[in-house]
Each structure stands twice: as C-alpha cells, then as structure tokens.
Amino acid sequence: GRKLLMIPGPIEFEPEVLHAMGRATSSHVAPDFIESFGTCIELMREVWRSPKGQPFIVAGTGTLAMDMAAANLIEKDDRVLVISTGYFGKRYKDIIDRYGAKTTILEANVGEVVDLDAIEIELKNNAYKALTLTHVDTSTGVRVDPEPIAKLAQKYNCLSILDGVCSVAGEEIKQDDWGIDVVLTGSQKAIGVPPGLALLVASEKAIQVWENRKTSVGSYYSDWNNWLPIIKAYEERRPSYFGTPPVNLIVALETSLKIIQKEGMETRVKRHRELARAFRAGLAALKFDFLPKSNEISANTLTAAYYPEGVDGSALLAKLSKDGIILAGGLLPELKTSYFRIGHMGSVSSNDLIAVLSSLERALIELGHPVKAGEGLQAFQHELLTKN
Ligand code: PMP
Structure with a gap:
C-alpha cells in the first residue's frame, strides 16, 4: 500500500520532482541541461540568501559536502574548533582529523547547545582557522542559532562552516548577513530531491582562504580547482566537463528549487x-x-x-x-x-x-x-x- 515516509531524510518528494527524475537523461553538455544547471546555481544563492556566495553542486551525499569543505579549507596543523550537538558534530571532527588538523571539540550535553561564552573563550585563547557547527543535529533534534557563533568567528578571524544538511530550505538561514563561510547540505532533506547531491555555498572569504593555501588539496574529487571552472561555465551557460554530473538529479533540483522559490x-x-x-x-x-x-x-x-x-x-x-x-x-x-x-x-x-x-x-x-x-x-x- 501507499506509505508515508516521515523520517528526517529522505523525505516525501513533490510529484513534479519525481517526474523530473524520470525524464530521459540528456547529455550533460546539451543546451537544455546547461540551462537547468545554471538555474540551480542561481536559485541556490536565493535559498541560502547568499547573493555573493559561490555554489557547488556535486554528485555525492551530505557527508561529501562536509568533506569537500574540509578538504579545501583545512590544511595540516590548522586549528579547528568543532561545536557539537550530537552525532553529526562528532562526524565533522572525524572528517577534519583526516586532514591533519589540530581539532578541539566542544560537546553539548544531549538536548542542549554549547554555551556561547565557552566558544568565545576558545576562540580568544587559540588562533583557530575555522569552526564547524551543526545547524540542526538530526540525532537530537537540537537547533543551534548560527548567527551569534558566526559573528564570534568573524570577530576572531576564524572561518565558519555550517552543516545545514537538516536545515537548508527548512530553517531560517541568511548566509551573507550572518557572515557564514560555508553552508552545506544534501539533496534528500528540506531541499526536496532524492539522495545523491552534495550542495554547498562558499563565501568570498572562503574562496580567498582556499586560493591562499600553502599545500595542494589532498582529495582529487573534492578539489575546488576541478569544480570551480565547471560551475562557472554552467552559470555562464557554457558546456563544460570534469566528472559527469548526475543529470536527472540536477533537473530534479531545478524543479524543487523553483517550487521553493514560488513558495x-x-x-x-x-x-x-x-x-x-x-x-x-x-x-x-x-x-x-x-x-x-x-x-x-x-x-x-x-x-x-x-x-x-x-x-x-x-x-x-x-x-x-x-x-x-x-x-x-x-x-x-x-x-x-x-x-x-x-x-x-x-x-x-x-x-x-x-x-x-x-x-x-x-x-x-x-x-x-x-x-x-x-x-x-x-x-x-x-x-x-x-x-x-
Ligand atoms: N549532517 C547532518 C546534520 C545530517 O542530518 C546528515 C544526514 N542525516 C549528514 C550530515 C550526512 O548526510 P548524508 O547522509 O547525506 O551523507
């Protein structure tokens, strides 16, 4: 019989989105597809409230989006502060540890958030390059207010990376106003597209920090050097190729983003x-x-x-x-x-x-x-x- 999927992702998708998934797969350099991809990039900026941000759309899951932010922004021996409100906060520490960073984790008790003062003390006492926070930790249902934490990060010249996998397109986010450097998600949650897309928007500052890296990015697939020219080409409606984009998922993303924009x-x-x-x-x-x-x-x-x-x-x-x-x-x-x-x-x-x-x-x-x-x-x- 008919089922009602009420888990925190994947969710019930709009029929139009599912129909878009089932359309004949076009070439990834066909004009129609280039138009869809370009539209997705533009609409992501609206949903993220980041007119100045640089979107990335890559085949993968939310975890890849987390990994991509870390791979491009974190170098060996960088100090990173992980603010954790549950399972996915801890995952972010595991990811960042892989890049040889010096990681400190501030963990909230179950059902609570980390005290702002505790965050400020850490930022004041150590030169952190970046902090990560989970907007909604799906393991606890706890929502963190990102704005004051992002403002603290700015005060101490520290990048802020927001895991928005369980929040983007469902909770209030104003990436540019709040000064968050990366806001990332996966397609299967409030964005409303079947699993398989890693989505993130990087601030101008994040891109600058990445451009000024001392070492090359350790992951071939995640390296923004490979993806930035592709994303820019699609936005300018030019054909381009690095890894074959998940054509049907991107057409579905365009459909869902238009539904979101309309609402x-x-x-x-x-x-x-x-x-x-x-x-x-x-x-x-x-x-x-x-x-x-x-x-x-x-x-x-x-x-x-x-x-x-x-x-x-x-x-x-x-x-x-x-x-x-x-x-x-x-x-x-x-x-x-x-x-x-x-x-x-x-x-x-x-x-x-x-x-x-x-x-x-x-x-x-x-x-x-x-x-x-x-x-x-x-x-x-x-x-x-x-x-x-
Ligand atoms: N972060 C949060 C807050 C999540 O809810 C999830 C998925 N439940 C992830 C990261 C990982 O995303 P994915 O399962 O798509 O890799």
Missing part, C-alpha cells in the same frame, strides 16, 4: 515553524518528552522524542509501519532504543502530521499507554488555530 523562503520557514510547534504540542499532550531541552532550541525540520515509560519503542514503530507510516529510531548510540525521530520538512503538510498523530494515538492505546484518542490531535489543532 518563498520566508513563507516556507514559517510553515515549518508552525507545523513543528503544533506537532510538538500534539506529542506533549500524549505525554512525550523531547530530547531538546526547550522549544527555543527545537528544530523545525524534525522532532526527537523519548518513548513514554513502559512503552516498547520497537513495537510502537512497528505499529505505525503497519499503518504505512515510516518513522526513524534513535541515532545516538547511548540512547538508541529510548527515543525516536519524526521528520517534518520539505513538502510536509498538516495532513501528514495529523496522520502521524492519529496513528500514534491508536498505537499507544493498544500498547497500554494511558492516553485518550484525540488528545494529541486536539492539541495539534489548537496550536495551529492559535499560531502567532
């Missing part, structure tokens, strides 16, 4: 925020506790909630799956079996979340959890009706 980023972020708040209200009414310690630092793209006491988590997810609703288990190794995650980004609508809540209510009741059918839905409806 408008402000409206889109507002939709994510309102649905996320209402959904949390619904879950709270069903007595769920959340990993993020407050609403203020809760993501709008996914929710991470503990299973209620006495409820068998795998039985709960299996019941939803029988209803056709696919949710995700926990990702933090130490808490894997005590929480689960629901993605609500991209094409998500109130109807999708009503389906999740109603199915959850029935499953909980069947598993003996003391809630009444309709309690979660009522709170959800109330929150949507009184949104501010």
Whole structure:
C-alpha cells in the first residue's frame, strides 16, 4: 500500500520532482541541461540568501559536502574548533582529523547547545582557522542559532562552516548577513530531491582562504580547482566537463528549487515553524518528552522524542509501519532504543502530521499507554488555530 515516509531524510518528494527524475537523461553538455544547471546555481544563492556566495553542486551525499569543505579549507596543523550537538558534530571532527588538523571539540550535553561564552573563550585563547557547527543535529533534534557563533568567528578571524544538511530550505538561514563561510547540505532533506547531491555555498572569504593555501588539496574529487571552472561555465551557460554530473538529479533540483522559490523562503520557514510547534504540542499532550531541552532550541525540520515509560519503542514503530507510516529510531548510540525521530520538512503538510498523530494515538492505546484518542490531535489543532 501507499506509505508515508516521515523520517528526517529522505523525505516525501513533490510529484513534479519525481517526474523530473524520470525524464530521459540528456547529455550533460546539451543546451537544455546547461540551462537547468545554471538555474540551480542561481536559485541556490536565493535559498541560502547568499547573493555573493559561490555554489557547488556535486554528485555525492551530505557527508561529501562536509568533506569537500574540509578538504579545501583545512590544511595540516590548522586549528579547528568543532561545536557539537550530537552525532553529526562528532562526524565533522572525524572528517577534519583526516586532514591533519589540530581539532578541539566542544560537546553539548544531549538536548542542549554549547554555551556561547565557552566558544568565545576558545576562540580568544587559540588562533583557530575555522569552526564547524551543526545547524540542526538530526540525532537530537537540537537547533543551534548560527548567527551569534558566526559573528564570534568573524570577530576572531576564524572561518565558519555550517552543516545545514537538516536545515537548508527548512530553517531560517541568511548566509551573507550572518557572515557564514560555508553552508552545506544534501539533496534528500528540506531541499526536496532524492539522495545523491552534495550542495554547498562558499563565501568570498572562503574562496580567498582556499586560493591562499600553502599545500595542494589532498582529495582529487573534492578539489575546488576541478569544480570551480565547471560551475562557472554552467552559470555562464557554457558546456563544460570534469566528472559527469548526475543529470536527472540536477533537473530534479531545478524543479524543487523553483517550487521553493514560488513558495518563498520566508513563507516556507514559517510553515515549518508552525507545523513543528503544533506537532510538538500534539506529542506533549500524549505525554512525550523531547530530547531538546526547550522549544527555543527545537528544530523545525524534525522532532526527537523519548518513548513514554513502559512503552516498547520497537513495537510502537512497528505499529505505525503497519499503518504505512515510516518513522526513524534513535541515532545516538547511548540512547538508541529510548527515543525516536519524526521528520517534518520539505513538502510536509498538516495532513501528514495529523496522520502521524492519529496513528500514534491508536498505537499507544493498544500498547497500554494511558492516553485518550484525540488528545494529541486536539492539541495539534489548537496550536495551529492559535499560531502567532
Ligand atoms: N549532517 C547532518 C546534520 C545530517 O542530518 C546528515 C544526514 N542525516 C549528514 C550530515 C550526512 O548526510 P548524508 O547522509 O547525506 O551523507
């Protein structure tokens, strides 16, 4: 039967995007395709709010985008500060360590963010070349406010690299205004395209730092020397080649970016925020506790909630799956079996979340959890009706 994919990526894609994937694959130097690629570059600047930034579109996953930023900007013995709010923060440390950097990690407790003062003390006491932060850590559902951290990085002449895999096109991002040097993502999340594209936008300063490297880039595939001329050519609507672009994915990206542009980023972020708040209200009414310690630092793209006491988590997810609703288990190794995650980004609508809540209510009741059918839905409806 029909399934509703409500994990934090891949998500449910718009039908037009899926149709674009299924079109006959054209040559990567055909005029139509060059036009699509060029349009993607232009529209990325709008979504990222980075009119001055340099977009890159490469076949790969979000992890490749993380790796590409590190490969091009980090050299042996550089100091790098990793600000971690979960699993993907730690991954960034592993990536940066591969390039021989001297890495310091500041780790938040589960469900919390790293204190701004602690970040400033580090930046003041050591000459960091770059810092990384995860906008929304998909393992915890915690959202970090990137702006004050980016401003601190600027104050101490340090590059800022934002892992926006679970935020770009769902959460507010103003790359140029906030002064973030790299904002990166993968296609399968709020950008709304099947998995397979690594996307990033680099600031003018990031490009300068890369141009002034003392050593050559250690990864052949990730080296901006190979990709920059290609991206520039496509933007100028000239044919070009380094590695064969994933033609269908890029046509799908163009389709999705146009849908995003039509909705408008402000409206889109507002939709994510309102649905996320209402959904949390619904879950709270069903007595769920959340990993993020407050609403203020809760993501709008996914929710991470503990299973209620006495409820068998795998039985709960299996019941939803029988209803056709696919949710995700926990990702933090130490808490894997005590929480689960629901993605609500991209094409998500109130109807999708009503389906999740109603199915959850029935499953909980069947598993003996003391809630009444309709309690979660009522709170959800109330929150949507009184949104501010
Ligand atoms: N960072 C974050 C915040 C993510 O959520 C993910 C994917 N879940 C990644 C990085 C890695 O992306 P990918 O799985 O596409 O390599």
